[in-house]
Amino acid sequence: MGNNLLKALIRTESLSKYYGKGGEIKAVDELNLEVYEGETFGLLGPNGAGKTTTVRLLNCIIKPTNGTAIVNDLDILKDETEVKRITGLLAESPGLYEKLSAQEFLEFMGALYDVPPKILHGRIEDLLKLFSLYDRRDHLLEGYSRGMKQKILIAAAIIHDPPILFLDEPTSMLDPRAALMVKDLIKTLADKAGKTIFICSHILPIVEELCDRIGIISQGRLIALGTIAEIIAQTGTKTLEDAFIAITGGVQEKELLAWREQKAVGS
Numbered sequence: 001m002g003n004n005l006l007k008a009l010i011r012t013e014s015l016s017k018y019y020g021k022g023g024e025i026k027a028v029d030e031l032n033l034e035v036y037e038g039e040t041f042g043l044l045g046p047n048g049a050g051k052t053t054t055v056r057l058l059n060c061i062i063k064p065t066n067g068t069a070i071v072n073d074l075d076i077l078k079d080e081t082e083v084k085r086i087t088g089l090l091a092e093s094p095g096l097y098e099k100l101s102a103q104e105f106l107e108f109m110g111a112l113y114d115v116p117p118k119i120l121h122g123r124i125e126d127l128l129k130l131f132s133l134y135d136r137r138d139h140l141l142e143g144y145s146r147g148m149k150q151k152i153l154i155a156a157a158i159i160h161d162p163p164i165l166f167l168d169e170p171t172s173m174l175d176p177r178a179a180l181m182v183k184d185l186i187k188t189l190a191d192k193a194g195k196t197i198f199i200c201s202h203i204l205p206i207v208e209e210l211c212d213r214i215g216i217i218s219q220g221r222l223i224a225l226g227t228i229a230e231i232i233a234q235t236g237t238k239t240l241e242d243a244f245i246a247i248t249g250g251v252q253e254k255e256l257l258a259w260r261e262q263k264a265v266g267s
């Protein structure tokens with residue numbers, strides 16, 4: 001991965017999102033990165049770093065303050081509807097209709113995405129079989145375990161067969177067994193279905209196993225980009241965990257100092 005012949009399916013161009021009255025909260029700040037066709041890309045960073053905001057920008061859920069991004073030759077500022085058609089999103093805290101069965105929920109989501117009924121039926125059957133939930137398809141989602149719900153949400157995210165799939169913390173809140181199940185599923189989608197996958201996570205073993213390349217973001221800024229081996233080499237560390245702490249640790253120290261300065265000013 002990472003060679004010039006690969007097509008950049010996602011390219012952010014100084015992508016920025018600021019919050020607060022004077023834009024003082026720089027959730028995403030001048031982000032420039034590329035994700036290549038067919039790869040699994042991981043965006044890592046501490047809590048509040050800007051991962052979810054980046055994903056929401058790339059899925060046209062929110063609009064950037066500055067900059068833009070190109071997703072499969074489409075501009076997120078101009079081609080919102082088309083971008084939504086070619087992307088699937090597993091959100092950080094998605095809603096699920098507990099009173100529907102898995103079959104009904106997927107039919108509903110397919111209709112939302114204008115999947116023709118003829119195609120939709122076969123696709124739902126394929127997905128339920130792939131996710132080992134076919135036998136439970138007529139049971140209400142309220143009776144599903146967390147891992148099963150997560151699988152249904154991933155199925156819903158790809159019901160319109162998008163080439164690009166965004167997964168925001170796909171395994172957090174899952175027990176190790178369910179996490180393993182979801183991880184295998186993501187692997188299948190990347191390897192067998194040929195999807196380009198963009199994952200946000202801070203669960204490093206999952207990132208290590210799934211991702212071809214990663215970016216590390218802190219306080220809205222991209223502070224490292226490359227393969228895991230490259231990032232480990234750059235930091236002179238031995239593991240991704242040590243590299244992550246080495247890269248993001250410096251910023252945390254500064255944060256701490258800023259807090260002490262503020263306190264000094266305030267007192």
Ligand SMILES: Nc1ncnc2c1ncn2[C@@H]1O[C@H](COP(=O)(O)OP(=O)(O)OP(=O)(O)O)[C@@H](O)[C@H]1O
Nearest residue numbers: 019020025027045046047048049050051052053054
């Ligand atoms: N709607 C909003 N209004 C105000 N501030 C926001 C909003 N959305 C995000 N932020 C701020 O932007 C920053 C980045 O948040 P974001 O949710 O993107 O982080 P994250 O990397 O996904 O964190 P986590 O690992 O905790 O999920 C945070 O400081 C957050 O408080």
Ligand SMILES: [Mg+2]
Nearest residue numbers: 051052053092
């Ligand atoms: Mg988040």
